[in-house]
Amino acid sequence: MSEDVDPQPTQSNGPTPEVTAAVEATVAILGPAGSLARELTHYESRPQQLAMAAAVAEALTAGGHAVVEAPTGVGKSFAYLVPAIQNALASGKKIVISTGTIALQEQLMGKDIPLLQRVFPTLKAVLVKGRQNYVSLRRLGLASDGQQALFDTRDDTQALREVSQWAKDTTIGDLADLGYDPSPAVWRQVQSDRNNCLGRKCPRHSECFFYAARKSMEDAHILVVNHHLYFSDLSLRDEHAGILPAHDTVIFDEAHTLEDVATDHLGTSLSEAQIRFFLDGLWNAKGKGLLANPGYDSAQVIVDYARQANQTLWKDVALLGIDRNEETLRLTSPDQVANPLSPALDALARALDALLARADDENSTAELKAQITRATVIAGALRAVLEVATPPDGVPHVHYVHVPRGRGGASLSMSPLSVASLLNDRLFSKMRTVVLTSATLAADDSERFLFLRRRLGLDGGLAKRLDSPFDYRTQAKLMLNQTPLDPNSERYESALAVWLTEYLADPERGKVGGSFILFTSYRQLQRVHDLVRPSLDRTNRFVLRHGDGMGRAQMLELFKRVGDAVLFGTSSFWEGVDVPGDALKHVIITKLPFEVPNHPVVEARHHEIQRRGGNPFMERTVPEAIIKLKQGFGRLIRTKLDTGTVAILDHRILTKAYGRYFLRALPPCAIEMTSLV
DSSP: OOOTTSOOOOOOOOOOHHHHHHHHHHHHHHSTTSHHHHHOTTOOOOHHHHHHHHHHHHHHHHOSOEEEEOOTTSOHHHHHHHHHHHHHHHHOOOEEEEESSHHHHHHIIIIIHHHHTTTSTTOOEEEOOOGGGBBOHHHHHHHHHTHHHHOOSHHHHHHHHHHHHHHHHOSSOBHHHHOSOOOHHHHHHHBOOTTTOOGGGSTTGGGOHHHHHHHHHHHOSEEEEEHHHHHHHHHHGGGTOOSSOOOSEEEESSGGGHHHHHHHHTSEEEEHHHHHHHHHHHOOTTSOSTTOSGGGHHHHHHHHHHHHHHHHHHHHHHHHHHHHTOSEEEEOSTTSSOOOHHHHHHHHHHHHHHHHHHOOSHHHHHHHHHHHHHHHHHHHHHHHHHTTOOOTTOOOEEEEEEOOSSSSOOEEEEEESOSHHHHIIIIITTOSEEEEEESOOOSSSSSSOHHHHHHHTOOSOEEEEOOOSSOHHHHEEEEEEOOOOOTTSHHHHHHHHHHHHHHHHOTTTTTSSOEEEEOSOHHHHHHHHHHHHHHHHHTTOOEEETTSSOOHHHHHHHHHHHSSOEEEEOGGGSSSOOOOGGGOOEEEEOSOOOOOTTSHHHHHHHHHHHHTTOOHIIIIIHHHHHHHHHHHHTTSOOSTTOOEEEEEOOTHHHHSTTHHHHHHHSOOOEEEEEOOO
């Protein structure tokens, strides 16, 4: 984890009068005698929260970026919301707040911001959603009129009637208000879509739910989004097709996930199901679809031709996976997979363009234009992935195929080798202020955040790493396994199952309160669960297993309600999960969370580090795993009243030289040794 070659963050030369005034204004709200203390009976002013608020206020006032690691309990949402609100109200500029999880969005919009509106009564804040979440009244009317041609099942026509009835009653017109996800085939025909939007020419423009939401955005001071929407918007800004209004300040909470989200959205991915869905929407085997019209016969033939080409392409992709005996493999040359589909889609675009020339109304024109754009975009994206060519921006990409052996269809993708230069060019150099915050940003014990900076392309700016308000020495115990069993072996799984059975039955420890058992692979979770489950059933212990078909939110609600449940979870339960109190007393980490080493993007990034003479394991794998481990550890202590045990049963934390970096990154707490055999 050598970090001595990287630049230091910019150092401040002392606060200006404007910065001093901004910091004092935040203290007037968050301080022990501030406005919130007068509003809330049990308000607790925290020095760490004030320190973070001061750093955010300085960045917003003076300009420049900031990185702040704020452990659980600091109250980071108020620490950035208060200075952000003050700055937005004073400047008249919008500030975007982006979160990594729906749970945090709900907390901000349902709890934190409404409370702060008691202090700032003129504050307007909106939750921004992607356009595809809104129903288009014009398209809904067209779908209802043409449902016989569009839909081939009674379920779909019934779903359309239900959406139509809801659209008459709703005031906001988005999926969350509908309360369930309708049939994808139905929603595709009625959702708002920038490719076929008529704008002010639309006869339903004055009633449009999307434009009403956009008007709310224009009127708001604070815009709350999620990371996926923000980076989707960022990727479209060069085409002037983004959804977010102009802004020069963004605050990323849960910023530890930014590299992964940016990698997804600044790349390209296409699946067999996605393309089949597109073609079936035009014309399917049952004679339904947008082109189900005698006058469209010529285009129907081309759709069938494209469908055959699609089937051929994905058969070849599947064979490539079988030949290599791998689910995910890298493409390195343009002759690995033939591409019959792009020429077929080009022909389809020409056929649709010929129909467009004969279109006699705005609705038909808009729909045909949208499908021409889709066909052209898919054809171009396929060429970009399969020809393994460097994109116009010159950023090297990793091209790969994914052929899952279980559920799910195959996909083709290209992801940037590094997002650092892209984010530097498109985000950090364009924004006046970007604030990055999370409970886990640093991979070591310094305040330089060099691992984060290298990955995201951030130079300079303020940097602050806050200490925890919790007393981990008295609140938490760290249990470490000293038995040197290979954590990838069947012997380890058997020993782990025996240990868990005994620990969870111990009336002095594991039987009291709830337990999270965290895994890094679903395969190992299944095997250990199946070994431990019979003993838990015999003692009437309530057990939840990730992957049983229940959603994460429902699982958590049950877990909290039961009070002493045992939950077997994989990656999504390592972070973004808040279970305070005795409902969670034990967090058991079965394996150090190293990233999958054979994924093409990971392999390519490791190779790039090696090419420049570095050690990929110490420079990337270990720091990445440390941040993930800190997230898992952080599930246990959520308030000053919480107590419990974190058990790390991967012996490598004690026996490998790199283990000391993991231990040093965790809060200081009492340590107990254990053995699996």
